[in-house]
Amino acid sequence: MTSLAVENDPYILAPPNPNSPVVLSLWISPGNTHPNAQYRDPVWPLAPLIDSPSTELATIYWQGCPDPLLAQVKQTTWTMINGRLRPTYLLTRGSHSRARTSAADIRDTCNEWMRLARWLHARRLSSLTDCTDDMWRAYIAQRWGDGVSRDHAARVCGKLTDLWAFDQLSARPAGVTRPPWDVEGIDDFLPAANSPARGENSTEPLDPAVLGPLLVWAIRFVDDFADDILAAWAERSRLIAAAEANPAIPEGQAVLAEFLLPNVRSGRGLPSARMHGRRGLARSYISAVTGASVKQIDHFVARNQLSGLANEHPGPCPLEVPVSGQINGNPWRERMDFDEAASLMRHLGTAAVVVCLYLTGMRPQEVQGLRTGCCPDPEPGAQGSASRHLIRSQHYKNVVDDDGNHISAGEAREVPWVAITPVVHAIRVLERMVPDGELLLSASHHDFAFQRGRHGALKGSGLNKRIEDFVAWVNYEAQAQGLSGQVIPEDPHGAIGMSRFRRSLAWHIARRPGGLVALAIQYGHMRTVLDARVSSGYGSRSRSGMHSVLDVETALAAADTAARLRERIAAGEKVSGPAARRALTDAATTPRFEGRIVPKTFAKKAAAFLARDGVVLFDNPDAMLICAFKRETALCDPEPGATAPRQYACQSGCGNTVRTDSHARQLRERADEIDQLAAYSPGPLGKRLRHNADKLRTIADTHDATARPAEAAA
Structure with missing residues (x-):
């Protein structure tokens, strides 16, 4: 009681x-x-x-x-x-x-x-x-x-x-x-x-040598191959439905003999499909093409002892669909194949996921929660932020009700994500792969081989495996197509997982502003939108979310820049530029970050560090200089309240410029490379290239003439 x-x-x-x-x-x-x-x-x-x-x-x-x-x-x-x-x-x-x-x-x-x-x-x-x-x-x-x-x-x-x-x-x-x-x-x-502690900021970013070709192939799938793959899948589905509906016809055995036996006698391959690790006769394909029933095919195979021949001499199952996709100006396939259609659909979905994960900064759960219609086209004639493609999505991390109870379904983001063009294309492709109103990554509709009707979206472990399979396919295809320079190497920090893309986006925006990976212009676009930090901006309801990840990576990059400047000065290099004195002061007072694992509390410290306008250093390897960023003197037109320069829009004559002897050497090396290119270029183009090389040498000469030791510049 x-x-x-x-x-x-x-x-x-x-x-x-x-x-x-x-x-x-x-x-x-x-x-x-x-x-x-x-x-x-x-x-x-x-x-x-x-x-x-x-x-x-x-x-x-x-x-x-x-x-x-x-x-x-x-x-x-x-x-x-x-x-x-x-x-x-x-x-x-x-x-x-x-x-x-x-x-x-x-x-x-x-x-x-x-x-x-x-x-x-x-x-x-x-x-x-x-x-x-x-x-x-x-x-x-x-x-x-x-x-x-x-x-x-x-x-x-x-x-x-x-x-x-x-x-x-x-x-x-x-x-x-x-x-x-x-x-x-x-x-x-x-x-x-x-x-070490675990968390978003403890995840290693993907190596640029990995991410570059991975992103190139993912976008190639979405932009160039998608129409061919989707058409092949539709034709495959039509053929399977036709095969299932085919009744036994009187002339079935004769049709099969005419279709298959010439290949057997000549040693040519039989139409085959992979099943349980072996290749067998593609019964549904043969049934749909010949009009014979599947049961008639089974009798014909048994009577003519063909069961093992398809595995020993596999042949194609060409589909009557056009091929429009190209690689380097050449068709990527002579014919789409019945047997390959399911695996290509799987890789197409994976490619779209890679594009969405990397070029939005969404958490994996948010991508997995997207549904058809999440990214509508802007209203015709819309101006400003309203003209952008916006992604309406759910977020799930730390979502609770008023009583502190966990909400498994998450909640709608108060602020949408901004979708750049490759992401819009990826979402449109995923919308063509599932019915209206469905999850873009519906587990049942993306189970192309077995159609098992699974729950919800594709899960993280399954998507990680699909990414690895996609890489294996790409590397095989790159070698087969003679594109050895587009092979995706093994990442030094292990498997490519979904959780690594978000950190990689921040890393490449902060560390590769000029685009040493792929789609440099997209990095610039994203940095611009991220720095706006307004209601129509990129990815968060506040400075948390993607902004905090970017702040952390940018702060780490700035600390590394200061450390490298100290090392160069200690090695006897001289400095030049209107911001040299500020840069030396900052380099002397900025602590070096040892290691890569950063706790969750570091995000607030990073934001505070970047807010020190005028005393934070940013490396710009493409402009071959250091930017001692100060908003009021920056010529790159930063947004109001920006805490980092628009490095892709770096302008000569900026009051934030700093150069060392190493930068002058790099300028001359780049000029030599451009001269070599100019020697093999047509007249007007060669002239412009040589002019650019001369400008770089002039900048290097100016450094040599004005550079001073650290003691004199301080």
């Missing part, structure tokens, strides 16, 4: 019975149709809690919990699924604490509880109440024995503390004792800080 206080407490949950639903109806959104389970079931699907299309469906399997402790862990888990932590409890837990968390976090927390239960059971303890203060200390000390990072250990301690917190929200609590770290403080219970 429960007390009156317990009955009137809205945070206390009555104990479930064996027939109680695992997820109570109040936590299931109206559009969620995933099956629920009952309390007594050995498997609890948490899919009724999941509305995000990019999230893997989570499940709890109770066979991992020892029988003596099963009832207690199960009840506390049910309370966690359907209850809410008290606001008074959350006030002491930090700003990221939630009354209710995601399904994946619930599963992981339950698994951590079951791990504790197995440890207690191994010591012949049969109740959670047996986990006394001493047992907590012994368990946590042994828990770190396998080697975990300090951050992960802190999360584990939080999950174990939740066991005590949620037990208190049951009308019949098990009596879990409060962990000692929740009373004494967590620091003394964590392992040494010997491993």
Whole structure:
């Protein structure tokens, strides 16, 4: 019997019975149709809690919990699924604490509880109440024995503390004792800080040598190959439907003999398709082309012993669709092939994802949540920001309701993303691959080979695998097409994953303003829009989001520029330019950033660092100078409030210019390269090139004439 206080407490949950639903109806959104389970079931699907299309469906399997402790862990888990932590409890837990968390976090927390239960059971303890203060200390000390990072250990301690917190929200609590770290403080219970933190800013950007050809091939797929691939897929689908509808015809065997046997006698390949790692006869294709039924083909193959010939002598299955795509002025395919259509559709979708991820700065979840119609064409005659293509999307990170409960479905972004031309093209291609109203990356519609009707959008792990497969296809095709210079090399920091594109965008905007990778003009466009930071701007409701990632990368680049300037001065190089004195002062006072891993708190420090107008240094390798950026003297026309120059629009004669002896040497080397090019160019073009080379040498001569040692310039 429960007390009156317990009955009137809205945070206390009555104990479930064996027939109680695992997820109570109040936590299931109206559009969620995933099956629920009952309390007594050995498997609890948490899919009724999941509305995000990019999230893997989570499940709890109770066979991992020892029988003596099963009832207690199960009840506390049910309370966690359907209850809410008290606001008074959350006030002491930090700003990221939630009354209710995601399904994946619930599963992981339950698994951590079951791990504790197995440890207690191994010591012949049969109740959670047996986990006394001493047992907590012994368990946590042994828990770190396998080697975990300090951050992960802190999360584990939080999950174990939740066991005590949620037990208190049951009308019949098990009596879990409060962990000692929740009373004494967590620091003394964590392992040494010997491993890096994880997060957006700890992700290595993609190497320029990787990203350049990857982006070239992705845009090539979207712009040049898409029409051919989509036409081939439509024709393949038509042929399969025709084959399935074909009845057996009297002349079927004769038609098949006429179509196949000449190839057998001459040794030419038979129309084949890949199945389970082998090539076999393309039965649907042959059926649609000849009019024979699939069953007639099976009889013909058996009678003529053709089953192994298609694998030994595979032949094409040409489709009657035009080929318009080209590589270097030549058709990329002689004919589109029935067997290749599904894999090409898969690669086309992957290419569009690469374009969207890299050229917007969206988080992977946001790209996975896009639907058809998300990027409408601007209204005719619209001016200014209204004439841009805008992407309306959902965002999912840290989305909660007014009570602090996690919202799996996310929420609409208050400010849309700005879509540049390649992104618009990629979205249009994805819209042609799925029905109206569907997710652009619908898992069921992008399952071209098997059509298994999967849930939501393609998941992160699957998309990462598709990117690797796309790279493998590109490298094979590049070699076959004689384009060895467009092969995508292996990235020195590991696999190309979805999470690396966002950091890479910021890295290349900050570090490669002139476009040493692909689409230099797009970098300039994005820097302009990002710096605007207004409601019609790029990617965020505030300075957080993509702006903070860019701020971090730009601050790191500026710190590296200052460090390189110090090194050059220490090596005896001289400096010139109207901003030389400011640059030397900044180089002497800017700390060098050691390493690449930066904590989340660094974003605010980076923004404050960049706001120091006039004393932040930016390297411009294409202009061969350093910009000691000051808005009022900048000739690159920066936006009001901009914290970085428009390096792609660098102007000669700017008051922010600084050069060293190294820059003068680079100017002369570039001039020599241009002279060599001019020697093989037609008259007017060669004359212009030689004029440009002379201008570079003049700038270098001016440096030599005006440069001073650091002591004299300071």
